[in-house]
Amino acid sequence: MTQYTPMIQQYLRIKAEHQDAFLFFRLGDFYEMFFEDAIQASKELEITLTSRDGGNERIPMCGVPYHSADNYITQLVNRGFKIAICEQTEDPKQAKGVVRREVVQLITPGTVMNDGLIKEKENNYIVSISRFDDLTYGLAANDLTTGETMATLLSGTCEDVISEAASLSPKEIVVSSSMPEGERKLIKERLAITLSFEEQSHLPDAFTHLAKHIDQVKLLDVFGRLLHYLVRTQKRSLDHLQPLKHYQVNEFMKIDMNSKRNLELVETIREKRRKGSLVWFLDHTVTAMGGRLLKQWVERPLLSKTTINHRLSIVETLIKQFFEREALRDQLKQVYDLERLAGRVAFGNVNARDLVQLRKSLGKIPEIKQLVSELEDECAQKLAASIKPCNELNGLLQEALEENPPVSVKEGNMIKDGFHKELDKYRDASKNGKSWIASLQQKERQETGIKSLKIGYNRVFGYYIEVTKANLHLLAEGRYERKQTLTNAERFITPELKEKEALILEAEDKMMELEYELFSNLREQVKTFIPELQELAKTLSEIDVLQGFASVSEENRFCRPEFSDNREIRINEGRHPVVEKMLDDREYVANDVMMDEDREILLITGPNMSGKSTYMRQLALIAIMGQIGCFVPATSAVLPIFDQVFTRIGAADDLAAGQSTFMVEMLEANYAITKATQDSLILLDEIGRGTSTYDGMALAQSIIEYIHNEVRAKTLFSTHYHELTVLEKELSRVKNVHVKAVEEKGRVVFLHKVHDGSADKSYGIHVAQLANLPDRLIERAAAILKELERPVHPNGQTVQAEQVNESEAAAQLAAAEEDNEAQLSFFGGSKKKSLESFSKEEKAVLQLLRKSDILEMTPMEAMNILYDMKRKLK
Structure with missing residues (x-):
């Protein structure tokens, strides 16, 4: 350290305590x-890298202006970095040696309060995770902007904890350094998030x-860890933190992070945008806090039928009482973000304009109530009764604040006249003093005859009388004291003006000082109302979301769902709400979904682009919305209460984790079938x-059988393996449905209508044609398909299907069986081999082949026999 200058030594000492953050060192x-x-x-912010003398060497240096630092901080925080703000905490004029500096705040992705760093209709959660010896995990979350806190305990694996954390979309995770490194790495990679450490947990x-x-x-323990981190990083009041809410994960429908992504609940899969998601579609809220609550509800659907029906009852009433609903929307539009205003009050960075917004909001509460x-x-009456208008706080703000105060809290003009006697006195002195100045200017002009004479003011010289040099001879000698000389004028002071200047400036200084003090006191008084404001915000948020549900339901002709206790699904003319919205003027084809104890698995076949995935997703979204x-x-809907929704839709890989598309597919399928209960919904x-056709088909059949026999969950399973449709005959609760398509003039027309039964073909080449692949390529594919679909003679020769009738095919197959006894290159390679020379296993295979009636077999049965023969030969 001694090789550096004292200031750089100070920098290094402070930096040593904040090694994981950029240190913004105030100079x-x-x-x-x-x-x-x-x-x-310099690389991240694209600013110039310079250097300065650090003692024995020049050291790299870059900087950003203090007044525009927020823009640079925003860029860094959005990229997951932390910033330690180091300010001068000593008056440079009184400092002996290097001015004392301290870190006054640590800005991290999970603790930002700046409006430019947070999204209006999204929470900004920071989460702490603790791992205990019995493999129980604790999870606590806080949104510093609103003060909301919650915590839960989970038993299971680290993957389960990650899935629960992902449901909160946190910006930062806090853990102990004693957490196993593998788990820390998994959390950071899976959530792509800033990971921070805190050892204190009491x-x-x-x-x-x-x-x-x-x-x-x-x-x-886990809540204590989170609080210690917040105290250590923020270094200021946290009076707005709300009491800890202990929630149980089994109170809500579980939707794992993959299913949330596949269903596009909060953002689209491809572009990661809000537009096109379910939250975007449903958001008819008119307040920021209502928008945040909507997102929370979508990510945590209820399991309590009673609570669900309470909400539905209010929505139904709001639909019927249109005029009241519209009046309510108009009033709510004028309510500002009470939750985040309360947070800013507690943090001490609220200004007078913020409090005016609070006052205007409180003024709307009686009408809303x-x-x-x-x-x-x-149920609506109970909501109305829970609205507390905060009349005392509203009266205080009405009495204290001006209508249009400045942004700065140190410029004055915030407090109303009549609020404080001493302030009124200073204002009167200042106002009258300035009037006196104006009168003096008029008097001096008359006495001297100098029409251009003026009285002005600047911060360096105070008040002065300015006279051009051409008029100096008109001034009476001995009365004016020269104060400043300019190029074309002279500035003077008189004893009379000097005396009045002292009174005016003293009044203005004391007025500014007193007004800031009064505002600070007012801010402290508002702090005492924070719990009331937070409760009011919760109620208004709920009202806002419910009126939004009513608006979107009426606009889109939705129906009130009923809930069945016998695991029954009866949806008439169901639609995918987001897809229908995005179609604009094109008509959406509605479909029914019927499932009961005899129809627990729907096996869906049909061509690509016909709407199989949309049909599956719409059932999940209807369940979540309900x-x-x-x-x-839908035109009508009867639904069970689903405890979990699992989806495996769309191809994706995880290259960073070294997982192929197929591996990801298997992992997600495994998660669904091992976690699901009979009250769950599975979409595969x-x-x-x-993988290979036979491997894939075998796995698909096994998964269907396992769900049918072991899990009993309501399941939609779409496939291009038409061979699987025979499972309808073998498994009592499996039913075939297909999405209809017709062929017209060599082109496929998708009808998007779901019917019972299985599809007749896949239309894959037709879809390729729709994608505008080259004509020669399409023609070649059609020719290859025709070759592949021709019947094959057992001796390896292709049979022309159009020339062979059923009896001829039988005769050819019989002759081939006789030929196999004498010469069977299928088993013996290119060499001839007599029947006697075959092993016991080979003879068994031949006997099986003789007994098999090939023409009567389904493709699945033929594949199973072939698999059995191959196994015997091994």
Whole structure:
């Protein structure tokens, strides 16, 4: 250290405590970075890398202006980096040696409060995970912008914890360094997230009130770890943190992270955009906090039929009472984000304009309460009763704040006249003093006859009388004291002006100082109302989401679902809500879904692009929409309460983890069939396509049989293996359905209509034609397909199907069997081999071949016999 200058030594000492963050080191009007921070930041931010003398050597350096630092911080945080803000904590004029500096805040992806770094309708969660010796995991989450806190315990594997964490879409995960390295690596890779460390896990004394209702040591441990991290990084008030909510994962429908992605609940698969997702479609909320609650509901559908029906009842009432609903929407549109305003109050970075927004919002609450109370529904009446208008806080803000205060809290003009006597006194002195100045200017002009004479002010010289040099001779001698000389004018002061200047400036200084003090006190008073504001925000959010459900349901002709206790599904004319929306003016083809104890697995066949995947997804979305309390896209719907939804739809690989498309397919299928219960919904699309035909077909059949015999979950299974349709005869609860398509003039027309029974062909070449592959390629594919579909003589010769009738084919096959006894190159290679020379196993295979009636076999039966023969020969 001694080789560096004292300032660089100070930098290195502070940097040593924040090695995982960029250190923004305040020097004058800049935040400077040095050494590796400078090199990396210059690349990330595309700013100039320079150097400075550090003692015995020049060291790398780059910097960003203090006034525009937020833009650079935003870029870094969005890329997953942390920033330690190091400020001067000592007046440079009083410092002896290097000015004292300290890190005043650590900005991380999970702890940002800046509006430019958070999305209005999304929570910004930070999650802590603790692993205990009995393989139990604790998970705690906090949204620092709203103060919301929650925690749960999970038994299982690290994968289960990752799936639960993923449901919160966190921006940062906090763990102990003692967590196994393999698990830390898995969390970071699977969630693609910033991983931070915190070793302290006891509950801090200052926050025991948040968990006084919790008596589980493991929950307190994981919550304590999260709180210690927040205290260490934020270094400021956290008064807005809400009491810890202990939730059970089995209170909600489980939707694993893969299923959430496949169903595009919150973002699209390809573009990772909100538009095109279920949340985007359903979002008819008019407040930011309502938008956040909607996302939470979509990701955590309910299992309680009672609570679901309470929501549906309010939605139905809001649909019927159109005028009340529209009036309610209009009032809610004028309510600002109360949750995040409360957070900013606690953090101490709220300004007067924010509090004016709060005041305007509170002014709308009585009307909202009245409108909700007018809804003719018992559940709505309970909601209305829970609305607390916060009249005391509203009155305080009405009395204290101006209508249009400035953004800065140190410029004055925030507090109303009449709120504080001493402030009024200073304002009067300032106002009257300036009036006196204006009168003095008029008086001086009259007495001197200098019409261009003016009285001005600047911060360096104070008030002055300015006279052009051409008019200096008109001034009376001895009365004016020269203050400043300009090129074309002179500036003067008089005893009278000097005396008044002292009074005015003193009044303005004291006025600014007192007004800031009054505003700070007001901010502290507002803090005491934070719990009330948070409760009010929760109620308003729920009302907003429910009115949004009513709006979207009425607009799209949705129906109220009913819930069956006997695991029955009866959906008439169901639709995929998002696909229908994206079709614009094109008509969506609705389809029925009928499943009961005799139809537990629907085996779906049909060509590519016919709508099999859409049919599967729409059932899952209808179930999810129903269980969040929204009407559903159908003319009528009876549904069970699903405890879990599993989907394996679409091809994807995980190259980073070294997993092929087929491996990912198998892992997701395994997760579904091992976690599902008879109350679950499973959607499996084209299982087995990632390997050889026979391997894939065998796996697909085995999976269907396992679900049928062991799991008993409601299952939609789409496939191109038409051979699997024979399972309808073999498994009592499997039923074939297919998506209809017709061929017109050599081209396929998709009808998108689902019928009972199996499809007759796949139309793969027709789909390739629709994709505009070259004509010569399409013609060649058709020719190859024709060759492959011709019957094959057992001696290896192709039989012309159009020239061979059924009796001729039988005669040819009989002759081939006789030929096999004398010469069977199928088993003996190119050499002839007598029957006597065959082994016992080979004779058994030949006997099996003789007994087999090939013409009566289905393709699946033929494949099974062939597999059995091959096994015997091994």
